[in-house]
Amino acid sequence: MTEQSPREELPEPVVRTRRFSLSLIWLVPVLAAVVGLSLVVHAWLQAGPGITITFQTAEGLEAGKTPVRYKNVVIGKVDSLELSDDRQRVRVKVALNKSASSFATRGTRYWVVRPRIGLGGVSGVDTLLSGAFIGADVGDSEDEQYEFKGLEMPPAVLHGAPGKSFVLHTDDLGSLDTGSPVYYRRIQVGRVASYTLDRDGKGVSLRIFVDGPNDHFVTRSTRFWNASGVDVSLGANGLKLNTQSLATVIAGGVAFEEPHGPHDATPAPEDADFTLFKDQVTAMAPPDGPPRYIRMRFNQALRGLAVDAPVEFLGINVGSVVSINLDYEAKDERFPLTVGALIYPQRLGGAYDKLAAQAGTKDGRVDLARMFGPLVEHGLRAQARTGNLLTGQLYIALDFVPKAPKVAFDPNATPIELPTAPGSFDKLQEQLADIVTKLQKVPFDSIGQNLDATLGDLDRTLRHVNGDVLPELKGTLKGAQRTLGSADSALSSDSPLQQNLGSTLEELQRMARSLRALTDYLGVHPESLIRGRRGDRPPPSSPPARPGQGSKP
Amino acid sequence: MSGPPRAHELGIIGCHVCGLVCREPAVEDAACPRCGAALHRRKHDSIRRTWALLLAAFMLYIPANVLPIMRTVSLGDVDDNTIISGVVELWVKGSPSLAVIVFTASIVVPMMKFLVLGTLLVSTQRRSGWALRQRAGLYRLVEFIGYWSMLDVFVVALLTALVRFGFFSQVEPLPGVVFFGLTVILTMFSSMSFDPRLMWDAPDHD
Numbered sequence: 001m002t003e004q005s006p007r008e009e010l011p012e013p014v015v016r017t018r019r020f021s022l023s024l025i026w027l028v029p030v031l032a033a034v035v036g037l038s039l040v041v042h043a044w045l046q047a048g049p050g051i052t053i054t055f056q057t058a059e060g061l062e063a064g065k066t067p068v069r070y071k072n073v074v075i076g077k078v079d080s081l082e083l084s085d086d087r088q089r090v091r092v093k094v095a096l097n098k099s100a101s102s103f104a105t106r107g108t109r110y111w112v113v114r115p116r117i118g119l120g121g122v123s124g125v126d127t128l129l130s131g132a133f134i135g136a137d138v139g140d141s142e143d144e145q146y147e148f149k150g151l152e153m154p155p156a157v158l159h160g161a162p163g164k165s166f167v168l169h170t171d172d173l174g175s176l177d178t179g180s181p182v183y184y185r186r187i188q189v190g191r192v193a194s195y196t197l198d199r200d201g202k203g204v205s206l207r208i209f210v211d212g213p214n215d216h217f218v219t220r221s222t223r224f225w226n227a228s229g230v231d232v233s234l235g236a237n238g239l240k241l242n243t244q245s246l247a248t249v250i251a252g253g254v255a256f257e258e259p260h261g262p263h264d265a266t267p268a269p270e271d272a273d274f275t276l277f278k279d280q281v282t283a284m285a286p287p288d289g290p291p292r293y294i295r296m297r298f299n300q301a302l303r304g305l306a307v308d309a310p311v312e313f314l315g316i317n318v319g320s321v322v323s324i325n326l327d328y329e330a331k332d333e334r335f336p337l338t339v340g341a342l343i344y345p346q347r348l349g350g351a352y353d354k355l356a357a358q359a360g361t362k363d364g365r366v367d368l369a370r371m372f373g374p375l376v377e378h379g380l381r382a383q384a385r386t387g388n389l390l391t392g393q394l395y396i397a398l399d400f401v402p403k404a405p406k407v408a409f410d411p412n413a414t415p416i417e418l419p420t421a422p423g424s425f426d427k428l429q430e431q432l433a434d435i436v437t438k439l440q441k442v443p444f445d446s447i448g449q450n451l452d453a454t455l456g457d458l459d460r461t462l463r464h465v466n467g468d469v470l471p472e473l474k475g476t477l478k479g480a481q482r483t484l485g486s487a488d489s490a491l492s493s494d495s496p497l498q499q500n501l502g503s504t505l506e507e508l509q510r511m512a513r514s515l516r517a518l519t520d521y522l523g524v525h526p527e528s529l530i531r532g533r534r535g536d537r538p539p540p541s542s543p544p545a546r547p548g549q550g551s552k553p
Numbered sequence: 554m555s556g557p558p559r560a561h562e563l564g565i566i567g568c569h570v571c572g573l574v575c576r577e578p579a580v581e582d583a584a585c586p587r588c589g590a591a592l593h594r595r596k597h598d599s600i601r602r603t604w605a606l607l608l609a610a611f612m613l614y615i616p617a618n619v620l621p622i623m624r625t626v627s628l629g630d631v632d633d634n635t636i637i638s639g640v641v642e643l644w645v646k647g648s649p650s651l652a653v654i655v656f657t658a659s660i661v662v663p664m665m666k667f668l669v670l671g672t673l674l675v676s677t678q679r680r681s682g683w684a685l686r687q688r689a690g691l692y693r694l695v696e697f698i699g700y701w702s703m704l705d706v707f708v709v710a711l712l713t714a715l716v717r718f719g720f721f722s723q724v725e726p727l728p729g730v731v732f733f734g735l736t737v738i739l740t741m742f743s744s745m746s747f748d749p750r751l752m753w754d755a756p757d758h759d
Contacts, residue, residue, distance in 0.1 A: 010565060010576040013583035013592050025598070025605045028739070032609035035732075039616050065632075129628045 048096035049104040050079065053134070055150040058090040060114045060132030068094055068103075068110070068134040075100035075136065092150070094134070104146055107139020111151035123154070153178065157193045162212030165193060166268065168254065170276035173204050174226050175252035182208050183227060183255040189214035192254065206276060208254060218256065221263035224276045225283035227255040238388060259284060289346030291319065292368050293415045296382040296396065297327070298337045300422060305384055305394035311341045313398040319343030321396060339382075340415075341396060345371070369411040372418065379404040381421035566592055596748035600678060603747040607670050610739035613732045614663060620729035623709050627722045635729060636660065636705065658704035659733070666702075666740045669695045670747065677751050685752055692749045699741040706734045 058081050060066070068076035076096035084091050096103055114132040115124045127133065134150075137158050156179045157165065173195060182190035190210035198205055210218055234240075254276065258265075268274075277283035302324065311319040323340035345352050345366065359371035372380065379400040387395040398418070407419040422430070490497055522529065560566060566577040568585035575586060583592040591597070621633035634642065636659045643652035669691050676683060712724040 010574065011586045013566075013575055013578040014586060025602045029605050029609035029612060032612040032735075032739075036612045036616055039620070129630065131630055 046098050048076065048098040048101045049144075049146060051076075051094050051096060051104050051146045051148060053092045053094060053110045053148045053150045054084060054089040055092060055112060056089060056152055058092065060112060060127070061090075061092060061134070062131065066131065066133055068096065068100075068136055069113075070100070070103065070136040070138065075103060078134070092134070103136055103138055104144055105139065106141040106143040106145040108145070108148065109137045109139070109151055109155055110148050111135050111154050113154065116154075155193075156191045157209040161209070162215075163190065163210050164212075164215040164218065164268075164270045165207055165209045166218060167271055167273045168206040168208060168224050168276040169198075169273060170204050170206065170226065171278075173206075176206065176226065176254065177252060181253045182210060183253055184210075184214060184217055184257070186255075189217070206254070216267040217258075218268045218272075219258065219263070219265050220268050220272070221259055221265070222256050222268065222274065223259055223283040224254055224256040224274050225280050226276055226278060227253045227280075234391070255280070257284070285347075286349075287346065288344035290365070291342040291344050292365075293322075294341055294343055294368075295415050295417045296339045296341070296420050297417065298339060298382075298384060298420050299334065300337075300384075302337050302339070302384050302394060304386070304392040305339070305396070309393065309395050310387070311343055311396040311398065313343075313348060316347060318345070318347045318398070339384075339396065369413070369416045372416060373409055373411050375400075376407070376409045376419060380418070382418045383421050561594055566594055568592060595750055595754070596746065599746055599748035599751060600674060603670065603674055603743050606739050606743035606746060607667065607674070610663075610736045610743060611667055613739065614667075614736045617729055617732035617736050620732065621727045622705065622729035622733060623712070624725040624727055625723075626725070628720070633727060636733070655705065655708075658702050662698055662702040663736060663740060666695055666699065666744065670740070670743055673747065673752070680754070688752055689749060692744070692747070692752075695744045699744055700737070702737045702740075703734070706730055706737070 055061075061078055061081060063078055063080045066078040067074040068078070074097075076094050079093040079095045082091050082093070083089075111134070112132050113124045113127055113135045115128050116122070124132075135154060137155060139159055157163075176192055176195065178192055178194055180192040181188040182192065190208055193207045193209045195204055195206045197203075256274075257280075305321065305324060307321055307324065309321045310317045311321065319342045321339055321341045323338075325338045325340070327336050327338050328334075329336060345356070345368065348355070355371050356366040359367045361367060362370075379402060380398060381401045381404055383397045383399060383401070384394045385397045387393045401421045404421055409419065410417070489495060492498070525533075528534070560574075561577065564577050565574050566583075567574045568588060568590055570590035571585060571588040573585055573587045575592070577594065578592065581593070581597070584590065585592050596602075618636055621635050621638075623634050623639065625632045625634065636655075640652050640656045640659070643649075643655060673688060673692060676688065709724075709726050709730045713726050716722055716724040
């Protein structure tokens with residue numbers, strides 16, 4: 001380069017027009033601020049109402065983590081956990097989402113979903129791994145509420161679930177519980193939602209929920225019965241065991257069915273009332289109608305008669321004993337037993353209809369007194385009879401007793417009192433008593449005296465026998481023994497008699513032999529009888545057979 | 554005024570990119586005749602840009618810390634972690650060294666950048682001649698460590714890509730990590746747009 005001023009040598013820069021405003025750089029922080037603000041606004045908009053739920057325990061709940069779910073959609077999150085002021089419960093603060101603000105209303109129910117193993121089965125298994133969450137079920141109300149008392153058990157029925165709920169009335173709960181299954185033809189179609197004592201305390205009302213579409217099987221005439229557990233009953237009818245299914249044995253349950261025969265098949269409306277019967281037989285039986293109270297006075301002990309013992313009319317079960325009370329009659333100094341019973345006259349069926357028509361009504365009810373009056377006149381009596389010989393259970397039988405003594409029947413008494421007659425067992429006792437009196441008439445004393453005299457005679461006789469007859473008998477026996485001994489010695493092998501006999505026999509043998517030789521000789525020499533015996537021939541010439549022997553005498 | 558003359562005094566200007574020295578233009582917008590890069594005596598509008606970017610980065614740093622950056626799902630157990638809760642969890646669960654690394658990369662470094670750049674900006678605006686060499690050193694440090702704070706973002710990106718075992722274990726990125734990444738990028742831009750030569754202008758005017 002030259003020595004010129006460097007400035008002149010240098011090239012001229014290219015001049016450009018400004019392309020953008022420099023202050024645009026501030027858009028970046030503005031943008032950042034907008035984003036940040038939008039986040040804040042978003043969070044603020046998202047933040048729904050904060051509610052507080054109290055639970056008995058915070059088991060499985062974690063602050064800042066445990067979600068609140070409705071139909072498995074997260075609608076909020078547990079914000080913090082703290083103890084209530086009285087340290088009895090746990091206060092769970094929940095931040096609901098904005099969209100879930102309708103859950104901060106009255107009627108919303110909250111509960112903790114955690115794994116549960118109950119008698120009816122296992123639930124919430126998914127929470128084993130994911131951790132517990134708070135379930136929610138919204139109600140109908142629009143009123144805002146921010147304090148809730150959490151349920152300890154998940155509700156059996158969610159709001160808006162398809163199906164219908166019905167109310168069952170029963171005397172006691174049995175082994176039923178919230179969540180107990182409801183069976184129709186042994187298929188589970190619902191469950192017990194809740195139960196409450198009736199206001200008057202005289203019964204229990206169960207609310208059951210039958211899931212759709214099976215709810216239309218519940219008609220106006222449907223019968224419900226308690227299928228809980230094993231129904232073992234030992235009564236006058238004997239031992240009875242009945243179960244619905246194995247699950248109900250443990251968890252209890254309710255079953256329902258249509259009655260047999262023609263019936264009203266229109267589906268029952270929501271919240272319809274039904275009676276929960278004790279068992280299927282009772283449930284399926286024709287309607288009993290209203291029970292009537294009758295009273296009976298028995299003059300004998302009633303061991304084996306218990307409350308609930310059946311009352312039978314000609315063998316038909318018409319009711320049961322409800323009370324047994326001991327009474328005292330000062331006049332006779334007796335202790336009659338007053339037995340109260342509830343009877344269901346309608347169980348008599350057609351007979352009842354006719355009798356009721358005859359009797360007419362009183363106070364809007366069939367006049368039971370006028371209905372029973374003629375029957376009593378014809379010998380209707382209450383008897384305590386043995387129903388089961390093994391257990392000795394008694395039952396009350398209303399039966400016509402032939403030749404029953406007439407009794408006064410007061411048709412205006414309330415409650416009506418039926419006359420009683422001694423039962424079959426009592427009759428047996430009477431007969432036994434008769435036998436005993438007859439036995440008592442037998443002259444046991446004179447019989448005894450005669451017997452005594454006879455025995456004295458016998459004694460004397462025996463003494464005589466012992467003193468006189470027996471010694472003589474002894475001497476006789478001794479003589480006989482001696483005779484037998486001599487006989488024995490005479491017959492022994494070495495006795496002289498035996499030897500003499502032997503030699504005599506030998507002689508006899510010998511004599512027989514010589515007699516034979518003589519007859520033989522005489523046969524050959526008959527002349528010798530006259531001439532005498534000749535001398536013997538010389539032996540060699542002829543060999544006669546043993547001539548020498550024969551010649552011998 | 555002792556020392557060597559300044560380019561401005563000589564009426565010349567050097568190109569940042571190719572180093573060509575040319576006459577100082579009369580107007581603001583000028584380009585290097587050789588490489589076409591923009592010519593300016595100092596980085597144009599440096600202080601203001603740095604401030605703007607730094608402020609934007611700081612604003613984004615708030616949601617980056619407040620919002621969760623990562624969701625870990627293991628056996629159905631869903632766990633959302635912010636930066637700080639992640640650090641705490643690492644520390645509690647027995648990886649203090651990892652916790653320290655994450656804490657340094659995600660908390661210390663960004664905060665340091667905010668502080669250092671802020672200090673540099675303020676001191677430069679006030680034309681302070683205080684500790685110039687150290688300030689230059691700080692600036693170099695900020696430039697150097699700038700990208701290391703992307704560590705968290707990388708961790709989330711890698712885990713998201715690698716840990717995909719469905720129900721058993723899964724990692725998902727959450728919005729926080731985006732803000733955190735933006736913060737890091739903006740601080741880097743911010744430190745880039747700062748012209749350290751401005752620091753040295755200060756004594757000239759005294």
